[in-house]
Amino acid sequence: xxxxxxxxxxxxxxxxxxxxxxxxxxxxxxxxxxxxxxxxxxxxxxxxxxxxxxxxxxxxxxxxxxxxxxxxxxxxxxxxxxxxxxxxxxxxxxxxxxxxxxxxxxxxxxxxxxxxxxxxxxxxxxxxxxxxxxxxxxxxxxxxxxxxxxxxxxxxxxxxxxxxxxxxxxxxxxxxxxxxxxxxxxxxxxxxxxxxxxxxxxxxxxxxxxxxxxxxxxxxxxxxxxxxxxxxxxxxxxxxxxxxxxxxxxxxxxxxxxxxxxxxxxxxxxxxxxxxxxxxxxxxxxxxxxxxxxxxxxxxxxxxxxxxxxxxxxxxxxxxxxxxxxxxxxxxxxxxxxxxxxxxxxxxxxxxxxxxxxxxxxxxxxxxxxxxxxxxxxxxxxxxxxxxxxxxxxxxxxxxxxxxxxxxxxxxxxxxxxxxxxxxxxxxxxxxxxxxxxxxxxxxxxxxxxxxxxxxxxxxxxxxxxxxxxxxxxxxxxxxxxxxxxxxxxxxxxxxxxxxxxxxxxxxxxxxxxxx
Amino acid sequence: xxxxxxxxxxxxxxxxxxxxxxxxxxxxxxxxxxxxxxxxxxxxxxxxxxxxxxxxxxxxxxxxxxxxxxxxxxxxxxxxxxxxxxxxxxxxxxxxxxxxxxxxxxxxxxxxxxxxxxxxxxxxxxxxxxxxxxxxxxxxxxxxxxxxxxxxxxxxxxxxxxxxxxxxxxxxxxxxxxxxxxxxxxxxxxxxxxxxxxxxxxxxxxxxxxxxxxxxxxxxxxxxxxxxxxxxxxxxxxxxxxxxxxxxxxxxxxxxxxxxxxxxxxxxxxxxxxxxxxxxxxxxxxxxxxxxxxxxxxxxxxxxxxxxxxxxxx
Ligand SMILES: Nc1ncnc2c1ncn2[C@@H]1O[C@H](COP(=O)(O)OP(=O)(O)O)[C@@H](O)[C@H]1O
Ligand SMILES: [Mg+2]
Numbered sequence: 001x002x003x004x005x006x007x008x009x010x011x012x013x014x015x016x017x018x019x020x021x022x023x024x025x026x027x028x029x030x031x032x033x034x035x036x037x038x039x040x041x042x043x044x045x046x047x048x049x050x051x052x053x054x055x056x057x058x059x060x061x062x063x064x065x066x067x068x069x070x071x072x073x074x075x076x077x078x079x080x081x082x083x084x085x086x087x088x089x090x091x092x093x094x095x096x097x098x099x100x101x102x103x104x105x106x107x108x109x110x111x112x113x114x115x116x117x118x119x120x121x122x123x124x125x126x127x128x129x130x131x132x133x134x135x136x137x138x139x140x141x142x143x144x145x146x147x148x149x150x151x152x153x154x155x156x157x158x159x160x161x162x163x164x165x166x167x168x169x170x171x172x173x174x175x176x177x178x179x180x181x182x183x184x185x186x187x188x189x190x191x192x193x194x195x196x197x198x199x200x201x202x203x204x205x206x207x208x209x210x211x212x213x214x215x216x217x218x219x220x221x222x223x224x225x226x227x228x229x230x231x232x233x234x235x236x237x238x239x240x241x242x243x244x245x246x247x248x249x250x251x252x253x254x255x256x257x258x259x260x261x262x263x264x265x266x267x268x269x270x271x272x273x274x275x276x277x278x279x280x281x282x283x284x285x286x287x288x289x290x291x292x293x294x295x296x297x298x299x300x301x302x303x304x305x306x307x308x309x310x311x312x313x314x315x316x317x318x319x320x321x322x323x324x325x326x327x328x329x330x331x332x333x334x335x336x337x338x339x340x341x342x343x344x345x346x347x348x349x350x351x352x353x354x355x356x357x358x359x360x361x362x363x364x365x366x367x368x369x370x371x372x373x374x375x376x377x378x379x380x381x382x383x384x385x386x387x388x389x390x391x392x393x394x395x396x397x398x399x400x401x402x403x404x405x406x407x408x409x410x411x412x413x414x415x416x417x418x419x420x421x422x423x424x425x426x427x428x429x430x431x432x433x434x435x436x437x438x439x440x441x442x443x444x445x446x447x448x449x450x451x452x453x454x455x456x457x458x459x460x461x462x463x464x465x466x467x468x469x470x471x472x473x474x475x476x477x478x479x480x481x482x483x484x485x486x487x488x489x490x491x492x493x494x495x496x497x498x499x500x501x502x503x504x505x506x507x508x509x510x511x512x513x514x515x516x
Numbered sequence: 517x518x519x520x521x522x523x524x525x526x527x528x529x530x531x532x533x534x535x536x537x538x539x540x541x542x543x544x545x546x547x548x549x550x551x552x553x554x555x556x557x558x559x560x561x562x563x564x565x566x567x568x569x570x571x572x573x574x575x576x577x578x579x580x581x582x583x584x585x586x587x588x589x590x591x592x593x594x595x596x597x598x599x600x601x602x603x604x605x606x607x608x609x610x611x612x613x614x615x616x617x618x619x620x621x622x623x624x625x626x627x628x629x630x631x632x633x634x635x636x637x638x639x640x641x642x643x644x645x646x647x648x649x650x651x652x653x654x655x656x657x658x659x660x661x662x663x664x665x666x667x668x669x670x671x672x673x674x675x676x677x678x679x680x681x682x683x684x685x686x687x688x689x690x691x692x693x694x695x696x697x698x699x700x701x702x703x704x705x706x707x708x709x710x711x712x713x714x715x716x717x718x719x720x721x722x723x724x725x726x727x728x729x730x731x732x733x734x735x736x737x738x739x740x741x742x743x744x745x746x747x748x749x750x751x752x753x754x755x756x757x758x759x760x761x762x763x764x765x766x767x768x769x770x771x772x773x774x775x776x777x778x779x780x781x782x783x784x785x786x787x788x789x790x791x792x793x794x795x796x797x798x799x800x801x802x803x804x805x806x807x808x809x810x811x812x813x814x815x816x817x818x819x820x821x822x823x824x825x826x827x828x829x830x
Contacts, residue, residue, distance in 0.1 A: 055707075076709040091704035093697050104697055105708030107690045114690040155708065269820045 002030035004067065005194050006052075006163055011061030013047055017403065021047040022058070025220040027213040029163065034185060034195045036205040036226070039215035040238055040435030042405030045198050046088060048215070049165045053085045054078040065163075084161025086152045088168045088198075094141035099123040101140055102154050126158050130187065145295070146177035153184070164188065165196045170204055171433065174293045175464070175498045182208050200436065202231040214238055238436065249447045252472045254283035258335070258424050258456035259305075264314035266300050266480075274300040275311065276480035280516045284423070287450050287457040289471025289489055291464065293501050297480035298460045299341060302428040305458070306338045307331040308346075318424055332361065337422035339413055341429045341460075343406075347413040350402035354394055355383045357401050358416045390415040391441060407438030414442050418449060425449070428460045443470050464494050473515060476500040483507060485515035526663035528780060533665065533672055534738070535783070536776025538563065538747070540675040541730030542754020543772040544682045545723040550763040551686055552719035553699035557613035558598050559727055560751025561620030566591040566731025568624045571742040572631060575642035583645055584732050591728025594620075595720035603716045617751075625744055639741035646740045647671050647732065669737040671729060678726065679769040685722075686765065695719060727751075749802065756805045760812050771808065778804035 006029040013022040021044040029035050039045050050056040052063065054072045063070055065081050072078050078085075092101050099120040108118035123136035132150045140148060149169060156164055166185070170178045185195055185208060199205055205212060206226060214221040214237040221237050259282040266275035274297045282288050292298055303309035305316060307328040316323045318334045332338070340346035348357045359379055362368060368375055383397045392411045394404055401409055410430070417425065427446060431439035447470055449455040461467045467474060467489065474489035475482050476497065484500040484507045486492045499505045542559045549556035569590035574583025598616055601607045628634060632641035647670050656666035686692040697705040698715040706712045730750070735742045753775050761767025782800035785792070 074709070075707060079709060085707070087707065091701070091707040093700045093704055095700060096693075096697070100693065104693065104705070105710055107693065109690060113688050114693050 002033070004028050005031045005065065007064040007067075008048070008052060009062045009064065011048060011051055011058050011063075013044075013051055013056060013058045015047075019403075020218050022051065023218045025061075025215065025218075027220060027223055029194050029196060030211075031194055032189055032192055033211065034189055034197050034209045035223075036209035036212040037196055037198045037215065038200070038202070038205060038212055038234060038238055040217075040407070040437065042217075042407065042435065043215040043238075044218045045215055046167055049085060049167055049196065049198070052078065053083060053165065079159050079161070082160060082162040083165070084156030084159060084163070085165040086149065086156060086167060086169060088171070090148050090152055092140050092148055092151060095139065097137055097139055098134055098143075098151055098154075099136035101151055102126070102136070102158055104155075106159060122158060123154065126154050130154070130157060130184065132184075145172045146174070146180070149173070149181070150184075157188075162192070163194050163196070165198075167198045168200065168433075169197070170199060170201060172462075174501060175494065176502055178204070202234050205234065206231060247444055247447055247469045250451065252286040252450065254286040254472075255454070256284055257281045258284050258319060259458070260315070260317040261305075262315040264301075264304065264311060264316060266297075266304055266309070266311040268300070274480050275304065277314075278477075278480075278482055280475065280482065282424070282456045282458055284456050285450055285454040286472045287446060287459055287470055289467035289474045290458065290460045290477050291462075291467045291474060291497055291501060292460075292477035293462070296478050298428070298462075298477055300480075301477070302338075302341065302426055302460055305426055306336060306340075332420075332422070335422045335424050337417040337420050337425045339410075339417050339425070339427040339430045341432070343410055343413050348401045348409060351400055353398045353400055354387065354392065354404075354412050355379065355397040357412050358383050358386060358419075361416060361420055386415040386419060390418075391438075405435075407434035410434050410442065411438055414445065418445060423453075423455055425455055425457045426460075427457060429462065430459070431461075431463065431466060439466075446470055464497060468492060468494070468497070475516075478503055478506075482512065482516065485512040487515050522660055523663070526660050528784060529660075529664035530668070531780040531783065532773065532777045533668060534776075535779040536773045537669070537672045537675045537733050537737070538730040538750050539754050539757060539772035539775050539779075540679065540769050541726045541733065542751050543757040543768040544678055544754075544765060545726035545730070546755045546758035547682060547686075547763055547765050547768050548695075548719050548722045548726070550758055551699045552695050552715060553702060554602075554609055554716070554719065555755070556598075556720075556723055557610060557755065558594070558616040558751075559723070559730075559754055560747055560749065561613075561617035562591050562594040562598075562724060562727035563731035563734065563747045563751050564620045564624055564745070565594050566728040567735035567746060568627060568731075568742045570732040571638055571642055571645075571735045571740075572627075574645040574736065575638070578643070580645040580647055580736065583736060584647060587732035587736075588725055588728035591726070591731060592721055592724035594727070595724030596717070599717045599720035603713050621745055624742070628742060628744075635744070637741055637743045639739075639743075642741065644740035645736055647736050669733065671733040671737050674729060675733075676769075678729070679765060682726075683765045691715075691718065730754075753801065753805050756809055760808055774808065775801055775805060 009026050011022050011025045014020050025048055037045050047056060051058045052072065054074045054077050057073065063072055070081055072081065099116070102123045103119035108115045108122065110118065120136045127134050127136065132154060134147055134150055140151060143151065169181060173181060189195060197209055209226055211223055212226055212229065212234060213223040214234065216238060262279050264275050264278045265273065268274045278301065280288070290298060300309065304311045307323060307326055318331065318336060321334050323331050344350055349360065359368060363374065368379055380397065387394065387397060390411045392415065393408050401412055414430070425446070430442050443466060446457055446459065450457050459467060459470055471489035474486045474492055476484040478501060542563065545559050546556055566587040570583040570587035573586035574580045594616070598612055601612045602609045625635060628638055632638055634641050649667055649669050650673065652666040656662040686696060694705065694710050695715050695718065698710060698712050702712045731747070734746055754772060757771035757775060758768040760771040779801040782797050786794050786797050
């Protein structure tokens with residue numbers, strides 16, 4: 001009989017704004033198991049874990065640890081009870097060393113002062129014990145994302161956590177890093193740790209978890225043994241319908257060049273060549289995908305193309321117009337539509353309404369104005385139509401965007417960008433961190449627009465499934481260069497792609513010649 | 517011109533250090549706040565209230581030390597008021613600081629009027645006290661240097677000592693580490709159980725002590741009375757000094773000394789007389805502040821541009 005180390009019983013959490021994020025949720029965790037907690041974006045997984053970790057206080061419900069009723073009022077209580085959390089967004093201090101980050105909050109002291117050497121030693125011990133290959137003296141800002149995550153796990157372990165919460169840990173990792181993480185998690189499990197593993201990726205859940213608890217819209221749909229469940233069973237529970245993970249699309253008929261990038265170089269403030277001589281064409285009616293581990297110049301490329309950042313040399317032409325010295329506004333007029341990576345910072349104005357966000361790129365056009373005034377009736381009609389077309393779940397068009405879930409916020413961004421009449425769409429991580437349903441809709445629309453309207457699309461994404469599904473041509477970026485180019489994305493295997501992404505293989509200029 | 521003798525240089529150097537004193541305190545107070553993630557614009561008002569408190573308390577008790585401690589306590593209380601309003605009451609920090617400064621400007625005059633019937637200075641009404649000056653044995657015998665660095669007010673030496681203490685506090689103590697952590701990412705800090713609000717209060721407390729010392733120097737060192745608006749923008753200059761060095765304690769103090777230098781320069785020119793309007797000369801330290809900020813920024817931007825080579829050609 002499995003020993004129960006944790007039980008959350010009838011948890012209800014209502015946020016200050018009245019949003020019910022968790023409604024009577026009950027689940028339990030056994031000793032030495034990895035339990036998957038799955039659910040669409042906004043289902044309430046993070047909220048539930050915040051309750052467990054003492055970051056949010058629930059309206060009602062009880063928590064039992066090893067069968068004992070406990071009160072968790074703050075993080076210190078939680079840590080005290082042996083709970084550790086690796087947050088979805090890292091809780092690290094980039095300017096400090098690994099050792100300082102690990103020791104923060106439980107600093108070793110000597111003669112009343114912070115004992116840095118002892119902190120280094122403690123960190124090294126944990127690293128050795130759990131086989132993390134990390135130098136305690138390096139600064140966190142110099143680490144890769146995968147290494148940062150290990151620092152987070154070490155922070156949890158050094159505090160003696162027995163129950164470890166991992167909130168979407170694989171979202172930011174490469175396939176290889178994910179494998180490494182899974183080995184580590186299995187090792188921890190063997191050592192008697194119990195792990196709650198949150199993920200959107202069902203194949204991962206199948207790989208390392210023994211049971212799954214499913215949340216939907218704040219409700220718990222139950223916990224199941226994974227033995228007798230397959231991926232589509234789980235996905236059905238999560239989203240309440242079958243999600244087709246494949247996009248059917250006919251071959252593209254690329255025509256004239258819409259975007260021409262020639263020898264683009266960008267050197268950043270620290271002198272690093274973040275974009276290193278990229279040349280490529282994007283034609284009418286095709287989707288060009290760029291895969292790559294995050295931080296290999298994709299963000300910089302997208303910043304340069306949309307005019308938010310400058311570049312050092314080279315040339316970029318959109319519809320035959322040079323973008324040098326042009327403002328974002330001017331570049332948009334040339335035919336750019338842009339789905340930015342960070343929707344909250346660059347994609348929307350969170351406090352403004354859905355309506356205002358949607359018309360923010362076009363309110364000045366004669367179509368929407370009459371003299372000094374806006375044609376509100378006309379705009380309202382249009383926005384209502386978009387809300388319906390793009391399936392934006394909201395109370396009404398005047399609701400502030402920040403009240404929506406991530407997936408719906410992204411749909412607002414997409415609704416604006418896809419209806420702007422542009423013939424070039426730059427989509428940077430368009431479905432990151434949003435639910436399967438919304439992601440599917442966005443991907444399908446990208447493909448559909450290229451086929452029916454002849455839009456040229458550049459799709460930058462760290463989600464392999466996404467670039468493989470949606471792209472026609474597929475490129476791989478690494479260290480600011482294009483290191484591989486495939487004429488047909490659907491003929492590329494994930495494994496092969498991974499090897500190019502991690503630099504195990506590189507194509508020669510000749511091999512890529514005809515694909516760029 | 518009979519001016520530039522060894523003595524003249526010694527005097528000028530002495531006056532640079534003397535005039536730097538309040539600026540160093542203000543800059544260090546700004547550093548502490550900055551490292552805790554806040555831009556403390558209320559340094560000006562905090563110093564002003566402390567300056568008045570020092571004069572009143574020493575005058576009424578007859579003890580300069582009670583005055584000094586009183587100035588520090590009032591500095592800390594001022595910090596606590598802003599901290600309470602911002603951290604507990606969740607008011608906007610900038611608006612709170614501006615309100616505090618305005619209240620301090622008017623409030624100090626009001627209190628002065630209540631106690632002395634005077635509206636511009638306490639010099640006639642309250643007995644004057646000064647924190648003693650210290651002659652450093654041996655060093656005062658060295659030519660030039662001796663005259664420059666010996667014989668200063670105790671608080672001037674304390675200001676220089678504070679540079680080290682602030683550095684030591686920030687980089688060697690646990691509290692310093694936690695304070696920097698909170699300043700860099702409060703969420704990360706609270707996720708490991710650090711009480712962010714408490715650290716915020718502590719930063720205002722330390723800031724308050726430093727402002728208390730700075731204010732005390734103004735009214736019990738630089739002169740020995742309180743004068744309406746006597747800090748005269750020094751809090752803001754301290755803030756700029758911190759900004760120029762991006763919050764580094766030693767760099768901020770050096771920048772403060774640079775401003776002290778321009779202050780001394782202005783005083784020197786004014787002392788020579790001539791028909792140059794004094795209002796114009798009095799602008800020098802402030803113009804120097806703006807110039808320094810612009811120059812620093814141009815240097816930073818130039819470095820960036822050099823690295824980026826041939827950025828957008830307009
Ligand atoms: N501080 C908050 N105030 C109000 N609503 C919130 C807050 N945090 C999250 N929510 C809402 O609660 C819901 C659940 O969020 P979350 O627990 O983060 O979901 P998940 O982790 O499953 O994606 C979302 O719709 C989100 O918008
Ligand atoms: Mg979440």
